[in-house]
Amino acid sequence: xxxxxxxxxxxxxxxxxxxxxxxxxxxxxxxxxxxxxxxxxxxxxxxxxxxxxxxxxxxxxxxxxxxxxxxxxxxxxxxxxxxxxxxxxxxxxxxxxxxxxxxxxxxxxxxxxxxxxxxxxxxxxxxxxxxxxxxxxxxxxxxxxxxxxxxxxxxxxxxxxxxxxxxxxxxxxxxxxxxxxxxxxxxxxxxxxxxxxxxxxxxxxxxxxxxxxxxxxxxxxxxxxxxxxxxxxxxxxxxxxxxxxxxxxxxxxxxxxxxxxxxxxxxxxxxxxxxxxxxxxxxxxxxxxxxxxxxxxxxxxxxxxxxxx
Numbered sequence: 339x340x341x342x343x344x345x346x347x348x349x350x351x352x353x354x355x356x357x358x359x360x361x362x363x364x365x366x367x368x369x370x371x372x373x374x375x376x377x378x379x380x381x382x383x384x385x386x387x388x389x390x391x392x393x394x395x396x397x398x399x400x401x402x403x404x405x406x407x408x409x410x411x412x413x414x415x416x417x418x419x420x421x422x423x424x425x426x427x428x429x430x431x432x433x434x435x436x437x438x439x440x441x442x443x444x445x446x447x448x449x450x451x452x453x454x455x456x457x458x459x460x461x462x463x464x465x466x467x468x469x470x471x472x473x474x475x476x477x478x479x480x481x482x483x484x485x486x487x488x489x490x491x492x493x494x495x496x497x498x499x500x501x502x503x504x505x506x507x508x509x510x511x512x513x514x515x516x517x518x519x520x521x522x523x524x525x526x527x528x529x530x531x532x533x534x535x536x537x538x539x540x541x542x543x544x545x546x547x548x549x550x551x552x553x554x555x556x557x558x559x560x561x562x563x564x565x566x567x568x569x570x571x572x573x574x575x576x577x578x579x580x581x582x583x584x585x586x587x588x589x590x591x592x593x594x595x596x597x598x599x600x601x602x603x604x605x606x607x608x609x610x611x612x613x614x615x616x617x618x619x620x621x622x623x624x625x626x627x628x629x630x631x632x633x634x635x636x637x638x639x640x641x642x643x644x645x646x647x
Contacts, residue, residue, distance in 0.1 A: 379392070380619040380622055380623065381619070381623055383615050383616050383619040384402050384403070384616060384619040384620040384622075384623050385397060385398065385399060385400075385402070385616075386398060386616050387616055388614070388615040388616035388619070389612065389613060389614055389615070389616070390613045390615075391615070392615060394615075394616065398616070402616050402617050402619070402620035403620045403623075403624065405617060405620075406617060406620050406621045406624060407624070411598070411603055412600070412603060412621060412624075414598070415598050415599055415600045415602070415603040416600060416628075418597055418598055418599050418600075419576060419577060419579070419599050419600055421507070422507075422510070422511075422576055422579060422599060423572075423573060423576040423577075425507060425511045426511055426514050426515065426572070426576055427569065427572045427573060427576060429511065429515055430514075430515055430518060430519055430522060430572055431522070431565075431568060431569065431572065433515065433519045434518075434519045434520075434521075434522035434523040434525075434526055434568070435523075435526050435561075437455050437519065437520070437523040437526075438523045438524075438526035438527040438529075438530055439526075439530070439553075439557075441455065441523070441527060442527055442530045442531065452523075452524070452527065455519070455520040455523050456520040456521065456523065456524055457520065458516050458517050458518075458519075458520050459517065459518060459520045459521040461517060463517060463581035463582055463585075464581050464585050466513050466516065466517055466582070467513055467581060467582045467585035467586050468585060470509055470512070470513040470582075470586065471498065471509070471585065471586050475497040475498065475508075475509045476497075477494070477495070477496040477497055477498060477499065478494070479494055481497075483495070483497065497509050498586060498587055499594070501596055504596075504597075506586070506587065506596075506597055507597075509586055510582055510583065510586060510597070513582050513586070514579070514582055518575070522568050522571070522572070525564055525567065525568055526561065526564055526568065528564070529560070529561045529563070529564035530557070530561070532560075533556075533557065533560045533561075537556050537560070538552065538556060541555070541556055566636075566637075566640040569636065569640070570633055570636055570637065573632060573633070573636065574629060574633060577600065577625065577628070577629050577632075578601060579599045579601065580599065580601040580602060580605070583597060583598070583599055583602050584602055584605070593606065600621070600625050601625075603621070604618050604621045604622055604625070605618075607621060
């Protein structure tokens with residue numbers, strides 16, 4: 339019996355390894371083919387003069403990178419990102435935390451409210467942008483926003499084409515806020531449910547007043563790891579903004595010269611009239627490096643991974 343069981347052990351190990359690759363292999367293959375290979379090829383293209391081709395032959399070294407860094411349109415796109423992140427990161431952080439606090443305090447139908455607030459995260463960015471553009475912030479009197487303004491006797495606003503003041507930021511920020519606040523609410527809610535109730539009981543015994551005092555000295559410190567993760571994800575997602583900008587602001591005439599985030603600019607550089615894939619690839623590599631530096635800098639500043647005293 340012992341000999342038979344020993345004989346079956348290697349076979350069982352081989353079976354586990356085989357089934358591991360049966361389930362993981364297709365996903366790993368897809369990840370390599372559709373993620374890592376295009377990334378490597380993009381880095382390769384960035385060192386070549388690749389106009390209208392993905393198989394260039396003229397090596398230009400770092401010329402694409404220097405041209406991109408000297409390009410005012412690319413630096414302006416980074417400024418657009420900075421403005422967008424200055425709006426969307428703090429507003430999403432505060433709103434998602436407030437929703438998590440309210441849902442966590444709810445004693446009835448908590449699962450219902452959690453599902454309702456999370457539901458927009460499953461909506462397509464393209465569909466949400468078109469709803470915001472055609473139904474809510476339409477520049478004509480039939481749009482919901484202009485209809486509400488008309489009730490108060492205010493003039494109609496061309497939300498997406500008015501640059502003084504830049505009302506288009508209101509449209510862009512609100513659609514992103516609606517789409518992602520529920521997702522980060524779930525992250526905060528998970529962090530809140532990990533806080534031991536004994537901390538709040540001890541605070542009550544010590545005379546701490548419920549509300550801001552408890553939130554400041556107990557809840558927020560206990561949510562530090564979750565807050566850091568949410569902030570990092572928000573900044574990275576802000577760098578990757580494309581769908582809402584493109585679908586809100588572009589029309590039959592093209593894309594306006596304002597509010598071009600980095601991905602929109604790189605899209606028109608690589609796939610526009612010039613189709614300069616080498617220059618666009620260089621910009622994509624620079625953008626990836628900027629995201630990596632910003633992420634690592636934020637993680638070091640927040641002390642992510644550092645052992646607490």
